[in-house]
Amino acid sequence: MNKLHFRRRARMNAFEKIQSLYGEISDLGNASALLSWDQQTYMPPRGATARGMQLATLSGIIHERMTSPDLGGLIAEASGGKLTGDQAAYLRELSFARDRSMKLPAALVKEMSLEESKAFEAWTRARKLNDYGIFAPHLARVIELKKQCAECWGYAETPWDALATDYERGLTASRVESIFRPLREATVKLLQQIKARPQANTRFLDQKWDIDRQREFGLRVARDIGYDMAAGRQDLAPHPFCTNFGMGDVRITTRYSQTSLLDGLFGTVHETGHAMYEQGFDPADARSPLAEAPSLGVHESQSRFWEVRIAQSEAFWKHYYPILRQYFPGQLDDVMPEEFYRALNIIEPDFIRVEADEICYNLHVIIRFELEVGIFRGDLSVGDIPAAWNKLYKEYLGLDVPSDTLGCLQDVHWAYGSFGYFPTYTLGNIYCAMLVERMERDMPALWEMVAQGQFAPILQWLRENIHKVGRRHESAELIERVTGMPVTCDPLIRHLANKYRHLYGF
């Protein structure tokens, strides 16, 4: 630190000193995010070793600064003074993150990270060879270490609660159970009714779709709905994601396949939803812990809103279907708009979560959640996971899982120790449905606007109610403030029933 900087800091009060220190931590985090974005997009393969070291060095420095006694002293000093509401929220968020990293012994963090790399490698091999036995001992070790983390953090009912806090603070297994149960029951019933109905024609989708045209169309939609390309960009990557190096630089990645018109498009719109959220934080919150989503569930509510509720709606295609036809001349001439709308909303139970439709998706998530809770309550052993998995797939989705590769080995989350992550996908859908009902009341012309390609008032509504708020409230509190309802799956059940009864005619 240079002398001038030092003198300036000496004149600051405790809160200003914290802002200056955390601003640097935030810069380091953004620099590290840029390095990992590059790792996943443009880095040549032989850069991997050096990049790994650079990322580890940065994360060590970030950890050191977050847990430094200086910062602790300043937080204590500032907390004793007079604070505005925003300052109190700032300190609450910073203290939470700091306490959480301080509670884990360095040796456990190191062991966890080593074991996760081993488990990831074993998982990759096990999935390829369809041999759960290769992964099982590593998974058992990861679970053991995660239980130790949970003991360090503390929890009310089950160790799972302490782990889920990383993604959705305040969430407990029993609370998720009570939110998900009615959704599961309603969804299983709805699925049976759909299965009894004739299926829509999707044969016209089996064509070759030019990748450049797909990309141009996807970007056009992203721009139309409000993605600020002067503060963002899109690149290709094997796994679609969104990342942020500050509000003025929020990037997305997408993958396209020549044989699939819809996956690339909906993937782009999904990541655009995440990106517009991060572009919409309050600029005054830059470099502060308030410029973040309160939880993964709330983040997912924004991506799913644009991907599913907007881009898979009838109104959206009223506007975009003629445009899509121009992008692919001759390829959709014989396909009526209603036929296209039906095809993109087809419901068909299958084994793979990431390819699942709007109805089945939540069942995939609920199955993983129920197994996780079984593991951490001590009712399910690692060896019994495949059988338990297959039993639930039969019960909820009516499927006979043919192999562990298409079954319990399909997701990477558990290898990384990410227990408590899966429910945030369905919570995102639940929050989203609650927000849409509120939006329909606030903007009765909502769907006419979508049909005319007018998205600005919709984005504005999200900016005011969700984006600008950042992390000032916890997720459940934020959703209740905006919608006037405690978290409930009822709006999601209503939406699914209305939409698919209409589509399948029952």
Ligand code: ZN
């Ligand atoms: Zn997402």
